[in-house]
Amino acid sequence: MSYADDVRVELARLSPGGSCCRRAELSALARSLGVLRLSGDGPPALELATGNPALTRRVFRLLRYDYQMHPAITSGRRRTSRTRRYLVRATGSRLEGLLEDLMVWHRRRVYPGIGRRLVQRRCCRRAYLRGFFLGRGSINHPGRGHHLELVVPSPRLAQDLAGLMRTFALAPGLCARKDDTVLYLKDAQAIAGFLGVVGASQALLQFENSRVYRSVKERVNRLVNMETANVTRTVEAAARQVRAIRFIDAELGLQKLPRGLREVAESRLRLPELSLEELGQSMSPPLGKSAVNHRLRRLLSIAARLSGGAPPTGAR
Numbered sequence: 516m517s518y519a520d521d522v523r524v525e526l527a528r529l530s531p532g533g534s535c536c537r538r539a540e541l542s543a544l545a546r547s548l549g550v551l552r553l554s555g556d557g558p559p560a561l562e563l564a565t566g567n568p569a570l571t572r573r574v575f576r577l578l579r580y581d582y583q584m585h586p587a588i589t590s591g592r593r594r595t596s597r598t599r600r601y602l603v604r605a606t607g608s609r610l611e612g613l614l615e616d617l618m619v620w621h622r623r624r625v626y627p628g629i630g631r632r633l634v635q636r637r638c639c640r641r642a643y644l645r646g647f648f649l650g651r652g653s654i655n656h657p658g659r660g661h662h663l664e665l666v667v668p669s670p671r672l673a674q675d676l677a678g679l680m681r682t683f684a685l686a687p688g689l690c691a692r693k694d695d696t697v698l699y700l701k702d703a704q705a706i707a708g709f710l711g712v713v714g715a716s717q718a719l720l721q722f723e724n725s726r727v728y729r730s731v732k733e734r735v736n737r738l739v740n741m742e743t744a745n746v747t748r749t750v751e752a753a754a755r756q757v758r759a760i761r762f763i764d765a766e767l768g769l770q771k772l773p774r775g776l777r778e779v780a781e782s783r784l785r786l787p788e789l790s791l792e793e794l795g796q797s798m799s800p801p802l803g804k805s806a807v808n809h810r811l812r813r814l815l816s817i818a819a820r821l822s823g824g825a826p827p828t829g830a831r
């Protein structure tokens with residue numbers, strides 16, 4: 516499975532949250548995966564197709580439990596492809612009400628952007644972005660260049676999605692591709708931020724891990740006169756610290772930490788390749804090496820406590 520598949524499977528297995536968030540996510544799934552089939556005067560049908568079984572189950576449950584729909588699931592394989600596709604099809608007298616409630620269409624016309632009521636709360640904005648990423652998102656393996664994108668079928672919807680991302684301090688680039696508008700992030704920090712926003716904490720740990728290894732390795736290659744043992748230790752310690760900090764951020768939120776700890780945590784995430792001494796010098800006011808060391812140790816023990824004793828490994 517690709518890294519992007521790992522992210523999608525993790526997201527598809529997350530707890531779907533409160534009813535406000537389930538509605539936002541289902542709306543985003545309907546907009547990203549869904550196709551509306553209209554047949555003259557007959558009732559419309561909503562079809563959602565995906566190759567991901569976990570996502571199929573998630574869509575099915577969202578439709579079934581919150582909207583008492585009884586969607587049909589069919590699966591098949593195209594002759595040209597080895598992967599199986601699943602189709603969730605919902606129809607019947609309740610469907611129009613569902614589509615209105617999800618603000619996907621209004622009076623039998625497709626709703627232009629994202630309905631404001633759906634995404635008023637922060638939790639729901641996260642759920643909407645998660646749903647859209649599940650439907651039409653992709654991400655590169657962190658070892659192969661940093662790139663995350665959402666392929667959006669209408670420019671207006673793309674503008675609204677970009678607006679949602681900006682409320683989390685993520686500033687996506689925007690370009691046209693065939694009939695779609697593509698929103699993309701190229702900056703590692705922003706991609707990590709997006710993974711955190713949508714709740715992909717395992718994928719985030721994996722991302723940070725290879726990112727840290729890469730940036731530390733680059734630095735190491737420059738510092739050719741360092742001892743090998745020393746270098747390995749530096750690389751591993753920095754990776755461990757970043758894992759712990761990301762873990763704390765996902766579980767607790769860095770803003771909950773005392774200021775001194777939070778500042779060191781944020782600096783470490785920003786500058787994973789620096790030695791403790793350099794890291795201390797980069798802060799304002801500057802901190803001594805032992806103070807930096809002390810705070811990083813405290814962060815490691817907080818992470819260990821949050822994970823129930825064992826330090827977070829980030830590898831599964």
Ligand SMILES: [Zn+2]
Pocket residue numbers: 533534535536537636637638639640642
């Ligand atoms: Zn919510």
